[in-house]
Amino acid sequence: MPASQAWVVLAQAHIGDDTTMDQLAPHVRSWPARSRWARAIDGLAVLATVGTDVALRHLLAIEENMVGGPTNERAVVYLTQAAALRGLSVTQLADRLVRTHGLDEGITLDYGPRTFTVVTDDHLTAYAVGANGRRLARPPKPGVKDTRPEAYQRFLQLKKDLRTTAATQIARLERDMLEHRFRPAADVAAVLLPHPVLGPIVRRLLWAEYDAKKRVVRALRIAEDGTFADLHDTTAIVAPDAPLGIVHPAELGADLAGWAGLLADYEILQPFPQVHRPVVMLTEAQRAATSLAGPGPLPADRADRVVARGWRGDGFHTSGRPHSQLAHRLPGGLTLLVELDQERITEIWVDDAWSSHWQLVRRTPMGVCDPSALSELLVALES
Template structure:
């Protein structure tokens, strides 16, 4: 190797800068059209090496074709690069709008508004820009909003209505006043005063061939009168309107005038025609999203099995649209099913999409995901005491629930039955049939709810989630279904220097470990008691009390193993010192662990969330294959990585209860 002091020879063919911007653009476009563009990717720094005037001259052309220049170049030249940024927004909308978040320029408004209205994948970023720079948006869109009819005006008016809804009405008037023309001010005021029912598109698409509403069960008015053909045609037109910024008000008028069940049945027929007979044409996807506008809980029951199945048939995008439909229906039952998909579904991308939607709903409500899940738990038609009476006519049956929230049937004498009996000759045929239908629906609905609820409460105990008294009582104690679980658990609140434990009695009063009635302070902050924080005498007393009342707990609480480690890191190392079969590792999934990253279908780790900010990942060797089941294979537990807010932490830094739960999971792995 030559010494560092040796001079390097100059290149035989030195590059000469001719400042030929047009020539460079032509050469770049030729490169993009060649095979080289698939083999060689220019480095983003290259644009910065050009003379500044030349770089600015070529930037709009290059920005329209590649995104690798954006961040570096715009960070350096700032406002001098706006023309190139406009080209990026118009030609490479997603990456262009991402960069545009840092620049307020009215010329960008029409392109960003169009993206907001027409491109679902960038709608959130486009909306952020419009709300971040409302004055620039209004300035750029007002001419189109007051111009000739067409898609440009529809787009501009849609965005201005968005800004009105966000409190920018006065700003619109101020921008209009800059024209210093009375006609402009009057036109803007007319636009602001316009009847929302007049806010339909200038061009209304024609009904597709599968639109045959006169052949389907018609929506019924509240008095039972079927909608006439003319009204059905208008309903079809409204369903085809875009829903960029809310639902067309006419839809709400139809829902107010018609029986909801009949509208939902009609919408399901529209969906079936699109899905089964028309070949799901993408441009007619309104026939699918109409379920969100007109659907009910019965629609949800029909749709959710399809959403769960579609990804296995290569229809992930349709399943993800189905999640939007559930959000649009918005009932507690619809959101419960959405949360169920977020908790468990075969398709990981669908699960992540559902989790994101639940998190967005929670963020909008100012809640955590678990707090939202609690508030959307439907009451399933139960009475205040948490029961349901099913009437067969001469016979009645009472429905209660066990510790796992499974329905339990009692006859009129209070005797527990194995199941709801079949009707006999003395029963009222209609009432008995309706009762059986109701019981079948109840079992189906509560099955989806029970698993979510029990896992959420066990997680709340392990992570020491807190409830203010008012929230605790309104969402748990007084909830017709959840009270059946609440009464089987031990709760606690801070009382001076110690924790006061209590349980919820049958009459929803509160009693202590000695079964004496107590009153909760108005300021009490309540937790699900973890045995780690309870003295043995209290655990023994409460265990006896629960045994006396024959109360079975829904998950291990009083009987839960507790691990106290003087040396946390050593305790974890000891727990890892074993080899376990594949089934034992898979058993972690029932404890809330998830498979780690897998390559070519091989699993080499499991991951779990220990607390709001802390995660653990268990690594083992060798990995196991998802495709081949080897019951003889054993895996050596290799190591455990712990992260808090993305930063590595040691076991000794974990909360004592979190560490106890982690050691419990590790020791429960079968040898």
């Protein structure tokens, strides 16, 4: 780690291969916690410069587990540049780098005298199928006549790897919903549905077509034949370049109950809470108002927990004083403000992100807020 040897990391951008990237990535993850920020940024640059699937897969995984700051921002820049070299957005790049674990080519467990085929269900649980077509939760343990007993351990490892990949991708897709990450509609049929891991996940989610201002045009589900269907179960024609996103329930308005009922009719179990997600939707009167009445008490200990989840409080400026205001950034250059008095929320309002938030007259209608981001923050206050 001497500073004079920093060139060793940078050199891997020119002489390293995928094996080197596998060795480098754990170090890059650990360096920020050891205050090696500059070295971590060098490592991120190396991964982006090498630009192979393996290197970019590591870079994506590192960025997704960061919690903000200059290093995180640099990782996003590198990812954006690497994706642009392939003519893709970061979201599209991430879709294409998801591991298939060999399921796209088919997996056979070869014991020698007997073989088993591996299949997965809609929830990505792996099963072994014998020659008689019988599905087994796992293949039988190798016997004395089996010449390749290592196949059994291969199956157990595959099940573990599939659970890890599925959990990672479900979490990523939930972030896609919360952060309004879009894909062209053509990618759903060409990239997501054929993928053996992503396909079973995205089929169980609700999607929406968005306009240029990131407003929902219409909500859609993926039908059994891979086409899109609307709330009335009518086939919907979507332009290949139309931006599609995983829709937040707060964006569905009065249609939310209908979509929840439709998914229940089809017995679709969603991979993360979507139509049954806790949600706050403003009435028309609330959307026109420039503030909302406080929903109730917010004890000091719970206010501290809210601050720990990304809000900014003002109670730490004076020792021992409780928070009198909480703030959280909203998309579009806005900030959500929560006024507190005697551990009660007295008012919720919106201001420009750059403002000092001192003015007494509220100017911004609540309806200009991104409905999904606002809902998530209001639910966090009430829960």
